[in-house]
Amino acid sequence: MGERAYEVAVVGGGAAGSATAWALARRGVPVVLLERQAADVALPETGDEQIVRLAHPDVAYVRLAQSAHAWWVTLGSESGEELLTPVASVEHGPVRAVRPVTEALLACGAPFEYLTGPEAGERWPGMRFDDRVIVQPSAARVDARRTVALLQRQAVAHGATVRHGAEVLAVTATEDGGARVRVAGGVNESGYTPEHELVVGAVVVAAGAATAGLVDGVPGLEHLPEIRVARTEPARFAARDASLRGEEWVSFTHHVDPEAHAEARGSLGVDEGYPALAVDGRHVPGIGAVVGHRVPAQDAEADAPATSAGPDVLRAYVEAWLPGLDPDRAEPVTRTATTTPDGGFLVDRVGPVVVGAGFGGDGAALAPALGQLLADLAVGPADPSAAAPDLAAFTLARFATVDV
Structure with missing residues (x-):
């Protein structure tokens, strides 16, 4: 029974x-x-x-x-x-890439601030930003x-x-x-x-x-x-300058779109350092930041090879887009997550x-x-x-x- x-x-x-x-x-x-x-x-x-x-x-x-x-x-x-723990958090990318995010936030009456990349760079000097930046005032970790x-x-x-x-x-x-x-x-x-x-x-x-x-x-x-298991290997990068305070960092999602980037650049041509894969990261107090590529989920067991673009690609991203971090001082971090x-x-x-x-x-x-x-x-x-x-x-x- x-x-x-x-x-x-x-x-x-x-x-x-x-x-x-x-x-x-x-x-x-x-x-x-x-x-x-x-x-x-x-x-x-x-x-x-x-x-x-x-x-x-x-x-x-x-x-x-x-x-x-x-x-x-x-x-x-x-x-x-x-x-x-309250944190600053942003989504950034070419206008076309972040438009769905802005439209969804507007439809839901959710507050946000819209900045250009240079404006965001002045606010968070340890980072470099894409064309447009969406700042969320109510984020947390x-x-x-x-x-x-x-x-x-x-x-x-x-x-x-x-x-x-x-x-x-x-x-x-x-x-x-x-x-x-x-x-x-x-x-x-x-x-x-x-x-x-x-x-x-x-x-x-x-x-x-x-x-x-x-x-x-x-x-x-x-x-x-x-239900698939994705295993990725982001890395924890140390800050170059220990005097950088928490408010000078931000958790972020970089909505990478090479086509939209090229369209926005027009006659200037494509930025040589533009990444091929989406990236996200978050500030780690007293250390720097954890940064990782957001990659499509694949069938994998927990002990299978990591689904990632490799440490060299991640290091290149940090060198080009996160000047406040030291690309040569990185500690690997393993993550697993389930996806449909x-x-x-x-x-x-x-x-x-x-x-x-x-x-x-x-x-x-x-x-x-x-x-x-x-x-x-x-x-x-x-x-x-x-x-x-x-x-x-x-x-x-x-x-x-x-x-x-």
Whole structure:
């Protein structure tokens, strides 16, 4: 028969899954969070930081980011712990490349400042900027590891059960419209637990690359798009001048577009140092900045060769575009992130199963809002009259193919 003690099970204790457990527990929903990683595994006190920003080239993502900002305030207020550190953050590139970002921000009424490249260079002398710069006044950085830990603590405080060392083997639908979650036996914080099943009204699966394999027995999810693992190797570059203060640096995304760049330069000709790949980076207090190429996701295991353009290309970018950093003083940093085939988020429900996947490097930054969306799909909106991000951009329908 299986154990029926919860209304919802959440599979995956990353940022999105932990935020979902928090959202459901706040609503009084009996929920269990199942995370295969043991609680006592030695982990660094801090993890990779992400940038909480509003600037995205799609209205749906801007609205999601606006929702996240509001829920970050709620999380900080109820926990008494502030995870966000305000930072300056910009998007820059040729006018044509950044136009979708400006249009999305305007459509959502999000505040921003529009500068030319030289104007931004005067403000942040350690950097060089492309033609146009979008400055966001409400950006922040957040530590992914601390985010997950706090969300789980708050979920438990509201009545959720969090089980570490609980490896989910499969998710299937029951005949009465619910879901069955098969959990492997093993040793966890409660001692040894034999293999067992949980029967719930709905299950939220936010298990990264394992998601597709867990739900392939659910009608309608047999052909879930593959969730890919991208591994990249940015680098942490030291500042040339130790006197440069934090306000003289900025977290950034460089929207590289060689064609638009050439068009903007006209008779001046293409800038010889113009990069071929998009780049992002963030200030690291007391050190300099982490800089990395934003590259398309590829199928890769965590120990596979890095998906990157190589250290020489990254070094050349720093030398040409970040004069305040020393290109010869770099420390490699490894990152992994899950993505969908088109690089967008996947948030949808089929039968009793809610799927949340492909959050890439924004999972922690947008976690509080993602948790609310996933909780809404699992049990219905907490406040049906409240404005919510449009889910149309995140659904499975966009991956559907039609045979002609």
